[in-house]
Amino acid sequence: METAPVDSAFVSVQVNGESYEREVDARRLLVHFIRDDLDLTGTHVGCDTGNCGACTILLDGEAVKSCMLLAIQADGAEITTVEGLTHDGELTALQQAFSDRHALQCGYCTPGMLISATYLLEHNEAPTEAEIRKAIQGNICRCTGYVNIVEAIQAAASGEVKRD
Amino acid sequence: MLLREVEYARPASVDDAIRLLSEHPNARALAGGQTLVNVMKARAAAPDILVDLNRLDDLRSVGVTPDGGLELGAMATYTQLVGSPEVHSTRPIVAEVASQIADVQVRNRGTIGGNVCSADPTNHFLPLMVALDATMTIAGVDGQRTVPAEQFFLGVYFTAAGPGELLTRITIPPARRGDGFAAVPIGADGTCIVNAAATLEEGGARIAIGCVAATPVRATEMESVLSGADVSDERISEAARGLGASLDPPSDVHASADYRRHLAEVCAVRAVRHAAGRS
Amino acid sequence: MTETTVAPERTETEAPQRGYIGVNVPRKEDKRLVQGEGLFVDDVKRHGMAYVHFVRSPYAHARIASVDVSKAEALDGVYGTLTGDEVAELTDPFFQIAPPPGGHVKDYALAVGRVRHVGEPVVAVAARTRELARDAADLVEVEYEPLDPIVDPERAADPDAPQLHDDVPSNTIWNGHFDYGDYDGALAAADKVIRIKRLHFDRFSSTPLETSGAVVEYNRGTGQWTLHCNNQFPGFAIIMMAPALRTGMDKLRFVSQDVGGGFGNKICTHPQLVALCLLSRKLKRACQWTEWRTEQHMANSHGNERVFLDVEVPVTDDGLMLGFKARMIDDCGAYTRYEPLGCIIWAQVTPGAYRWRNVRVEFTQVCTNKSPCGPNRGYSRMQHLWFTERVMDVVADELKLDRVAVRKKNYIRADEMPYETPNGCIYDSGDYALCLDKALELVDYESIEERRREAESRGKLLGVGIGSTLDSGTNNFGQATLVNPELQYSVNNEVASVKLDIFGEIVVTLGTTPQGQGHETTAAQIVADILGVTPDDVNVRPGHDSYWNSHAGFSGTYASQFAVTGLGAVKGATEMLADQIRTLAGAVLGGVPPEQIELAEGFARIKGNPEAALPFMACGAIVNANNAVLPLELRDITLNCRYVYVPPHQLPDKERKYGNLTLTYATQIHACVVEVDEETGSYEIVDYGAVDDCGVRINPQIVEGQVHGATAQALGAATHETFAYDEQGNLLTPNFYDYHVPHALDMPPLKTGYIESPSPFTPLGAKGMGEGGGAGLSAVCSALQDALRPVGRPIVYDSCNPYWRVWEMLRDPAKTRENVEVETR
Ligand SMILES: Cc1cc2nc3c(=O)[nH]c(=O)nc-3n(C[C@H](O)[C@H](O)[C@H](O)COP(=O)(O)OP(=O)(O)OC[C@H]3O[C@@H](n4cnc5c(N)ncnc54)[C@H](O)[C@@H]3O)c2cc1C
Numbered sequence A: 001m002e003t004a005p006v007d008s009a010f011v012s013v014q015v016n017g018e019s020y021e022r023e024v025d026a027r028r029l030l031v032h033f034i035r036d037d038l039d040l041t042g043t044h045v046g047c048d049t050g051n052c053g054a055c056t057i058l059l060d061g062e063a064v065k066s067c068m069l070l071a072i073q074a075d076g077a078e079i080t081t082v083e084g085l086t087h088d089g090e091l092t093a094l095q096q097a098f099s100d101r102h103a104l105q106c107g108y109c110t111p112g113m114l115i116s117a118t119y120l121l122e123h124n125e126a127p128t129e130a131e132i133r134k135a136i137q138g139n140i141c142r143c144t145g146y147v148n149i150v151e152a153i154q155a156a157a158s159g160e161v162k163r164d
Numbered sequence B: 001m002l003l004r005e006v007e008y009a010r011p012a013s014v015d016d017a018i019r020l021l022s023e024h025p026n027a028r029a030l031a032g033g034q035t036l037v038n039v040m041k042a043r044a045a046a047p048d049i050l051v052d053l054n055r056l057d058d059l060r061s062v063g064v065t066p067d068g069g070l071e072l073g074a075m076a077t078y079t080q081l082v083g084s085p086e087v088h089s090t091r092p093i094v095a096e097v098a099s100q101i102a103d104v105q106v107r108n109r110g111t112i113g114g115n116v117c118s119a120d121p122t123n124h125f126l127p128l129m130v131a132l133d134a135t136m137t138i139a140g141v142d143g144q145r146t147v148p149a150e151q152f153f154l155g156v157y158f159t160a161a162g163p164g165e166l167l168t169r170i171t172i173p174p175a176r177r178g179d180g181f182a183a184v185p186i187g188a189d190g191t192c193i194v195n196a197a198a199t200l201e202e203g204g205a206r207i208a209i210g211c212v213a214a215t216p217v218r219a220t221e222m223e224s225v226l227s228g229a230d231v232s233d234e235r236i237s238e239a240a241r242g243l244g245a246s247l248d249p250p251s252d253v254h255a256s257a258d259y260r261r262h263l264a265e266v267c268a269v270r271a272v273r274h275a276a277g278r279s
Numbered sequence C: 001m002t003e004t005t006v007a008p009e010r011t012e013t014e015a016p017q018r019g020y021i022g023v024n025v026p027r028k029e030d031k032r033l034v035q036g037e038g039l040f041v042d043d044v045k046r047h048g049m050a051y052v053h054f055v056r057s058p059y060a061h062a063r064i065a066s067v068d069v070s071k072a073e074a075l076d077g078v079y080g081t082l083t084g085d086e087v088a089e090l091t092d093p094f095f096q097i098a099p100p101p102g103g104h105v106k107d108y109a110l111a112v113g114r115v116r117h118v119g120e121p122v123v124a125v126a127a128r129t130r131e132l133a134r135d136a137a138d139l140v141e142v143e144y145e146p147l148d149p150i151v152d153p154e155r156a157a158d159p160d161a162p163q164l165h166d167d168v169p170s171n172t173i174w175n176g177h178f179d180y181g182d183y184d185g186a187l188a189a190a191d192k193v194i195r196i197k198r199l200h201f202d203r204f205s206s207t208p209l210e211t212s213g214a215v216v217e218y219n220r221g222t223g224q225w226t227l228h229c230n231n232q233f234p235g236f237a238i239i240m241m242a243p244a245l246r247t248g249m250d251k252l253r254f255v256s257q258d259v260g261g262g263f264g265n266k267i268c269t270h271p272q273l274v275a276l277c278l279l280s281r282k283l284k285r286a287c288q289w290t291e292w293r294t295e296q297h298m299a300n301s302h303g304n305e306r307v308f309l310d311v312e313v314p315v316t317d318d319g320l321m322l323g324f325k326a327r328m329i330d331d332c333g334a335y336t337r338y339e340p341l342g343c344i345i346w347a348q349v350t351p352g353a354y355r356w357r358n359v360r361v362e363f364t365q366v367c368t369n370k371s372p373c374g375p376n377r378g379y380s381r382m383q384h385l386w387f388t389e390r391v392m393d394v395v396a397d398e399l400k401l402d403r404v405a406v407r408k409k410n411y412i413r414a415d416e417m418p419y420e421t422p423n424g425c426i427y428d429s430g431d432y433a434l435c436l437d438k439a440l441e442l443v444d445y446e447s448i449e450e451r452r453r454e455a456e457s458r459g460k461l462l463g464v465g466i467g468s469t470l471d472s473g474t475n476n477f478g479q480a481t482l483v484n485p486e487l488q489y490s491v492n493n494e495v496a497s498v499k500l501d502i503f504g505e506i507v508v509t510l511g512t513t514p515q516g517q518g519h520e521t522t523a524a525q526i527v528a529d530i531l532g533v534t535p536d537d538v539n540v541r542p543g544h545d546s547y548w549n550s551h552a553g554f555s556g557t558y559a560s561q562f563a564v565t566g567l568g569a570v571k572g573a574t575e576m577l578a579d580q581i582r583t584l585a586g587a588v589l590g591g592v593p594p595e596q597i598e599l600a601e602g603f604a605r606i607k608g609n610p611e612a613a614l615p616f617m618a619c620g621a622i623v624n625a626n627n628a629v630l631p632l633e634l635r636d637i638t639l640n641c642r643y644v645y646v647p648p649h650q651l652p653d654k655e656r657k658y659g660n661l662t663l664t665y666a667t668q669i670h671a672c673v674v675e676v677d678e679e680t681g682s683y684e685i686v687d688y689g690a691v692d693d694c695g696v697r698i699n700p701q702i703v704e705g706q707v708h709g710a711t712a713q714a715l716g717a718a719t720h721e722t723f724a725y726d727e728q729g730n731l732l733t734p735n736f737y738d739y740h741v742p743h744a745l746d747m748p749p750l751k752t753g754y755i756e757s758p759s760p761f762t763p764l765g766a767k768g769m770g771e772g773g774g775a776g777l778s779a780v781c782s783a784l785q786d787a788l789r790p791v792g793r794p795i796v797y798d799s800c801n802p803y804w805r806v807w808e809m810l811r812d813p814a815k816t817r818e819n820v821e822v823e824t825r
């Protein structure tokens, strides 16, 4: 990428293993790029100040809030969104546990919550309840009071997930 | 909400970044973006050019200085600080405080440089840098200079790193007797209502209070009372008496000025106790 | 007690059926939602769609001198704008529920001539991208002439207060007198009278994580609008919008699939929807709008703020409270969108959980220059129940009575159910004292004194509190006539259709607009039991479409009623279908009477002879595609059954403001333990027990989820969530930094318990329960007052207690005590 200032650029990213290239305005937020330009609408927007975490994705393996990044900054990055968690149609242990334990109601926070939880379990296989709460402190849920979310993450970590 | 039109540049080197910042009067450095992008969304700031520092690996280093202090690249993220063996072996308070900021996602992007350069009076690192007596290295087209933390913070969102300049490094002296930090946030982990940091040295203390003025305030009276070796709980409490009255903090929806005065004393005491290993 | 009303007719409730009722069937909704494949409103896209941004007022109160959109329209990529002047010409003001004077409020889709709260939409701008719409909004030039705002509800009716609406003098929307039992007699009989000068319930909202939004398309050929939106009560929105737009109801088609939380806050979006209708017609393209978080905080419906003044409680020496008297001022903000219904809805729970027989209330609703209020989880009852619980604690504490004993003495008893309240409401069932015992057990109440001492040794003040609330569900809309006798509303209704299709597919269509309550799942459970299949075999259409013909005037998801009205309709429709299948199968299987046919495993078969069976697929095929097989006399069998559930309500007595206002009363008795840091006033909820009773639990996991969620919202509202304004009417908490909602680290572990007191009045013995009554709010206030007792016995008189308020109580407890007075007779 050129050093000189640009007001738009071609951005290529790998999202959930697929390559995309799009021209974007410098000002476009990554979350809008993902939702509107790539049509991956699983990643949500719940605030305009970076608090809610509904927009959480993995950017080169790191959990980040995609509403506080410009799309242009993601050039060359590998991104995982909620749509990329499932492999071959099979839910991950976390996704399954969220359903089993009723860890979602409206489901609006769920994509961001699942990404944060996935990130946690990648770094900590057996988190304590306190560690789980800390790991999702940046993901607001207005429906569940977090009770079942914490339980679901515990269940997924300990392998207590029933599968059909 | 949504940003105004803006240009974007990704400098290849620190020099390149400085050149871009100095050539364009309304250019801004983009660090973690965890403050800047939000401010731009609200259209409270509208730079013409964003100079993205994220790929300048030089600025990400975390190292120990020859005298056993810490040298932190401005772009070191909170997550880096939390996990850094160098930080833990020298001034672990830096990691401890970094881990209290916001949440994992913000810690993965937010930087210590951005934290101090955004100079939001409620930020965690402002009083801490003052208490630790950190030195800020600022680079511009005419070379670099250093500024002690206490002189770095000039006002709300306003620091000694002026237009066209870049904070490149923060240097923290070697460990003293102990460091401490205390805060009363909104809820378990919200914005600080008042915070305070303290370092106990041989024959002295450095105590700084945040959220009570545009910039961190040194509790000089309290420091002088604690200049001796006695840092018993009683002594600390006694030292804090009158601190609140010396302040002129703002009133807002989270606290009246009086409440902040009171919390300043409580937080100062707790930070010193923490530094004395007594919390 | 001389007055009586007729209790609703009892419905036969057999012992809860076996089968899927009471089973934690996994939710049908989850699979799509955990994969990010839900369809929320902002996910809907249309070709050439315009993005809309509202230019909003920076003033709480101002005259609009001029509006100039020329620069905005000239910007490349801008499709057009809509101004208040256009709105005033093209639409009529929204219908007002209030009689005069409140009925004189003129409310439009955009501000006309004057703005009345910060954030009020003034101009709408439509452009090719979200960003451009926002840019163009900056180019709209509005000249304002600021007026003095009125922010404080207690001053709104003052003679010198600025007036918001012409023809609404004293800013008084509604005023009514409620007098039940014999209050003067009660006062004369009292041994003690407790007076509380003022209690104050703060403004907040449940702030659903998904903000409001819509994509509106206009069909020029038919003059019909399709609104893909997350409005949660289309029945109400359509009634409001069609007359305003001067069109027919059927020209407004509401569609939604997944909704990211509603909590009542998505009921009153009709003004924005009308603006989008006008824009989509004007610009000949689909128009999409998604509210931003700060806009939701500034201008979406807030929960009502309420003050309780000159409260008086006559008590006998043994702690029996005979009733209460109070003057209540409710602040509905700048416009009446659902109001003044809140002025009567509290009366559903007039005596709270208590046997208070004599009540006198002077209720006034005023408007102020703040965001308009609307239903918010626990709407209007939560404020009132909080008041009853505060009264209970203040009286107990002042008279040095045991808080638990006093509650038990005053609670309505299980053996009195169904219980008629002094204003004619019938509490259907429940056992409050038993719930209280269980709640106290959950927080290990026995050990409290010990824990208090232990906390003290750490410099903490520990306190325990109780919240006893009711969630009244299945409204009798006839109560609207108690605020406006001219209204032609009564009872309630909900619709469902169930059909058996050609290939034997069972398809259920609901009239509701679920926002996370799992309607697809619980509906499937009911259908499965009746048709003898599994919930997996039942296809419940996700979401809502008012063109599905499964929609009635009161259709929607609000006011804790799905388990009664929604599932009542599903049950009715499914039973109709089952009858038809049995009749059909009987005929096809050789003239067997329908009673001899049983439905099981996807077959209609002869009882005792499972070999003689007709698969559902064959039934579906015969009726839908192979009519020659269908005997002539059975040609009215459609296997497509629509049923309207109507609860057994009657019109209340307008004169006496008397009658049964809701069908069911779910119970929440919660206990909470807090630890206050005496130095700072900050505090933590360290233990929490919630015992709920909603009658028969159809899906216990879903019920528990609602309890968790309602509790979290109550705890948020009790601790930090408040919409505070400065004197100029600026909102001080417009984002999640200043409006701190509970994070995972804020929430204590919640312990839950339950009892099941089946409702004798509902089809399944279930009660609505999603709203909760804000028990957590009361419990936290109660616990704080208990914790602070050793430092001067301060009185908690606000519903929201951020740390600064606790610190002020610690610092100057005497000041709060000026608020109470005990008179011994
Ligand atoms: C939800 C949320 C909660 C938060 N809570 C807290 C909290 O409790 N405590 C706290 O302390 N912080 C908090 N923050 C702020 C966070 O710590 C930010 O990361 C920090 O303030 C800014 O760092 P940044 O790297 O993101 O900088 P940016 O946002 O990129 O930049 C901030 C400002 O500093 C300037 N700048 C950045 N780096 C340099 C440099 N090297 N030289 C010159 N100028 C520079 C930028 O131009 C900009 O003006 C929170 C943020 C969020 C989103």
Ligand code: FES
Pocket (backbone or CB within 6 Å): A044, A045, A046, A047, A048, A049, A050, A051, A052, A053, A054, A055, A056, A065, A066, A067, A068
């Ligand atoms: S939308 Fe990104 S944090 Fe809320």
Ligand code: FES
Pocket (backbone or CB within 6 Å): A103, A104, A105, A106, A107, A108, A109, A110, A140, A141, A142, A143, A144, C209, C260, C261, C516
């Ligand atoms: S499930 Fe609705 S916000 Fe979390």
